[in-house]
Amino acid sequence: MHVELTSPALEQAPERKRPLRVKDIAAALRVDKSTVYVEIKAGRLASYRVGTGRGTIRVSRAAFSQYLTDRGIPASELAVTL
Numbered sequence: 001m002h003v004e005l006t007s008p009a010l011e012q013a014p015e016r017k018r019p020l021r022v023k024d025i026a027a028a029l030r031v032d033k034s035t036v037y038v039e040i041k042a043g044r045l046a047s048y049r050v051g052t053g054r055g056t057i058r059v060s061r062a063a064f065s066q067y068l069t070d071r072g073i074p075a076s077e078l079a080v081t082l
Contacts, residue, residue, distance in 0.1 A: 019058035028078040039067070 025045075026033045037057075039045040046063035049055040068075050 017061070019060050020064055022057055022059070025059060025064060029073075044070075 022033050022036045026036045040047045045059060045067045047057050047059045050058050065075060
């Protein structure tokens with residue numbers, strides 16, 4: 001018997017509420033992922049880690065929206081819905 005498990009967090013979070021991954025932000029801004037990591041390390045883009053060990057980096061949609069506002073980038077031109 002095969003049972004597919006779904007994370008409770010994914011069930012509760014609609015698509016527009018999920019945090020963004022680095023590759024999503026890079027695609028939206030049309031830059032390389034390393035550029036996004038530089039912005040995070042410099043403190044210009046707020047992020048947090050998910051998981052144990054090195055984990056994975058996530059950016060809230062609110063933090064990304066603030067980043068865009070601070071730099072005068074219109075969100076309407078991005079491939080991501082905030």
